[in-house]
Amino acid sequence: MSCCCNSPSNHAKLNAWVDEISVLTEPDSIYWCDGSKAEYDEMVQTLVQSGLATPLAKRPNSFLFRSDPSDVARVESRTYIASKSQDDAGPTNNWIDPVELKAEMSKLYKGSMHGRTMYVIPFSMGPIGSPIAKIGVEITDSPYVVINMHIMARVGTKVLDVLGGVGEFVPCLHSIGKPLLSCQDDNGKWPSAPVEKKYIAHFPEEKLIWSYGSGYGGNALLGKKCLALRIASVIARDEGWLAEHMLILKITRESDGKSKFIAAAFPSACGKTNLAMLVPTIPGWKVETVGDDIAWMRPGKDGKLYAINPEAGFFGVAPGTAEDTNPNAMASIKENTIFTNVALTEDGDIWWEGIGYDAPGKLIDWNGKEWKQDKANKDQKPAAHGNSRFTAPAKQCPAIAPEFEALGGVPIDAILFGGRRPSTIPLVHQAKDWNHGVFMGSIVGSEITAAALDLKVGEVRRDPFAMLPFCGYHMGDYFKHWIEVGKNLPVESQPKIFFVNWFRKKDGKFAWPGYGDNSRVLKWVFEQCDGTGKAVETPIGYIPEIASFDRPESVSVDTLKEILSVDVEGWKKELADVKEKHYPKFGAKLPKELVDKLAEIQKKLG
Ligand code: GTP
Ligand code: SPV
Numbered sequence: 001m002s003c004c005c006n007s008p009s010n011h012a013k014l015n016a017w018v019d020e021i022s023v024l025t026e027p028d029s030i031y032w033c034d035g036s037k038a039e040y041d042e043m044v045q046t047l048v049q050s051g052l053a054t055p056l057a058k059r060p061n062s063f064l065f066r067s068d069p070s071d072v073a074r075v076e077s078r079t080y081i082a083s084k085s086q087d088d089a090g091p092t093n094n095w096i097d098p099v100e101l102k103a104e105m106s107k108l109y110k111g112s113m114h115g116r117t118m119y120v121i122p123f124s125m126g127p128i129g130s131p132i133a134k135i136g137v138e139i140t141d142s143p144y145v146v147i148n149m150h151i152m153a154r155v156g157t158k159v160l161d162v163l164g165g166v167g168e169f170v171p172c173l174h175s176i177g178k179p180l181l182s183c184q185d186d187n188g189k190w191p192s193a194p195v196e197k198k199y200i201a202h203f204p205e206e207k208l209i210w211s212y213g214s215g216y217g218g219n220a221l222l223g224k225k226c227l228a229l230r231i232a233s234v235i236a237r238d239e240g241w242l243a244e245h246m247l248i249l250k251i252t253r254e255s256d257g258k259s260k261f262i263a264a265a266f267p268s269a270c271g272k273t274n275l276a277m278l279v280p281t282i283p284g285w286k287v288e289t290v291g292d293d294i295a296w297m298r299p300g301k302d303g304k305l306y307a308i309n310p311e312a313g314f315f316g317v318a319p320g321t322a323e324d325t326n327p328n329a330m331a332s333i334k335e336n337t338i339f340t341n342v343a344l345t346e347d348g349d350i351w352w353e354g355i356g357y358d359a360p361g362k363l364i365d366w367n368g369k370e371w372k373q374d375k376a377n378k379d380q381k382p383a384a385h386g387n388s389r390f391t392a393p394a395k396q397c398p399a400i401a402p403e404f405e406a407l408g409g410v411p412i413d414a415i416l417f418g419g420r421r422p423s424t425i426p427l428v429h430q431a432k433d434w435n436h437g438v439f440m441g442s443i444v445g446s447e448i449t450a451a452a453l454d455l456k457v458g459e460v461r462r463d464p465f466a467m468l469p470f471c472g473y474h475m476g477d478y479f480k481h482w483i484e485v486g487k488n489l490p491v492e493s494q495p496k497i498f499f500v501n502w503f504r505k506k507d508g509k510f511a512w513p514g515y516g517d518n519s520r521v522l523k524w525v526f527e528q529c530d531g532t533g534k535a536v537e538t539p540i541g542y543i544p545e546i547a548s549f550d551r552p553e554s555v556s557v558d559t560l561k562e563i564l565s566v567d568v569e570g571w572k573k574e575l576a577d578v579k580e581k582h583y584p585k586f587g588a589k590l591p592k593e594l595v596d597k598l599a600e601i602q603k604k605l606g
């Protein structure tokens with residue numbers, strides 16, 4: 001086999017691709033990642049020496065990174081679905097002709113790895129050996145990406161073994177877009193390219209990913225949003241399954257040991273990690289985590305939908321994570337964790353807004369500047385960036401479910417949709433049937449969060465199925481695909497579908513305590529799946545019966561009634577907005593089933 005890339009693999013296509021990319025990007029050297037702990041440790045040491053990583057005295061084997069202020073989140077305006085036809089990308093994705101985009105990006109990639117090592121990371125999304133798993137190979141010039149991939153996916157030699165000489169893989173090319181001149185180094189500064197040079201590109205027909213210019217999160221850890229959602233959603237459409245922006249949890253009633261599996265789609269920074277790790281405030285219930293961000297769900301032979309979490313770690317939102325809101329996340333990040341853009345304390349620990357205690361003394365904020373908490377100053381800039389994150393191995397979560405690595409996945413009993421909605425949307429309501437559930441997913445709206453760089457935080461936007469930034473094809477076809485998947489499941493095996501909203505506001509404050517108290521809603525969902533729940537039928541679906549609902553003490557009966565009733569005027573406006581502004585975007589591809597469902601609910605509302 002002729003290969004100049006010192007490859008440990010006998011996969012001719014893979015070696016040819018690595019050769020081709022090295023000729024294009026001109027790295028100083030090529031390194032194939034074996035996935036070992038020694039490799040991780042060595043790479044971290046290099047990052048510490050170069051000044052990019054700060055070891056944290058208070059957390060064993062944990063490190064802090066500060067990114068460039070222009071590189072702190074996904075950039076939706078620079079994310080492209082470059083299908084051959086623009087119509088396949090649809091109205092919700094940015095599109096450039098693939099030939100044109102490749103030409104443009106090839107110019108940027110030319111010599112982009114000068115002065116750097118090119119790392120080749122074979123990775124598996126899904127447990128190795130799972131029939132549902134997919135293999136990718138990421139080429140990157142960022143050691144930060146390598147160590148994050150070590151945590152977020154299964155990486156290294158064991159993946160090459162499964163791939164063999166002819167196995168299929170998704171090529172994922174990544175460069176931070178900051179070549180070094182000879183004798184130059186990064187000077188301790190996070191390397192990336194300016195926003196207008198960033199491209200997060202997907203070629204769905206080729207199942208190919210090209211990312212340039214960003215080293216952060218979903219822009220750079222290409223197994224996550226790029227492969228496991230944008231490319232996987234296209235594969236899933238063609239193969240009859242679902243690749244979704246969903247957590248997966250297991251809830252158990254301890255009195256009889258009965259369990260249900262629930263998947264839930266909320267937009268970015270809207271509570272998936274927190275729900276997946278929830279500690280119930282009601283006695284007799286246990287929640288365990290299967291996944292916190294992505295679910296791949298396939299119809300099984302028994303007609304049920306089986307889900308795996310394709311990831312191996314959590315890339316979780318730091319702000320708001322605290323001992324009393326999410327103790328399982330706090331336990332997961334005690335050691336072996338990468339922190340990005342949080343604040344640093346004098347004694348070598350991390351801190352962020354909403355961590356549950358005041359900032360101890362002087363901090364270094366996410367910009368690397370001294371910062372002292374000033375509670376009187378309401379306009380004080382936060383010490384941690386709103387989209388600062390932790391990267392932690394899933395196995396460190398005390399609540400990780402025994403089924404976390406179940407090769408065939410877990411049978412899903414219920415699917416939840418949700419978003420941040422200060423008004424109108426009740427705490428929970430249930431769809432009357434599958435297509436009604438698809439309707440609910442199609443109209444998800446949420447206040448925009450800091451998880452994307454280039455959007456107005458706080459504004460409500462439609463984010464269908466929490467997949468607006470992650471669907472690799474026409475969203476209208478995606479709705480149709482959901483309807484088709486339902487048709488192929490026997491009605492009695494279909495997951496029941498619900499819509500939740502932890503973010504209703506009253507007098508400017510959250511009306512619902514959220515977090516552990518969300519177990520009260522999960523309990524009702526469990527009982528509805530079991531046929532023992534108490535529900536009231538309304539024009540928008542089933543709502544829990546107030547009298548039997550587990551109300552937390554901090555919520556008055558009146559408030560509970562308010563958040564568990566149908567705001568008829570609000571819903572009329574909501575549906576008018578869907579009809580006039582949201583649905584028309586999908587043109588002829590909008591499934592008739594959804595149009596009918598909308599008309600039916602509008603009619604019932606009067
Ligand atoms: P991505 O990783 O971006 O996909 O986000 P996610 O959906 O996993 O969101 P996550 O659970 O990390 O929560 C994001 C923010 O919402 C954090 O600041 C949480 O503290 C806050 N949050 C989560 N659940 C609740 C809740 O039930 N109520 C309230 N008020 N806030 C919540
Ligand atoms: C999200 O934005 O939904 C995330 C973080 O989960 S990222 O990996 O950056 O996409």
Ligand code: MN
Nearest residue numbers: 245268269293
């Ligand atoms: Mn996410």
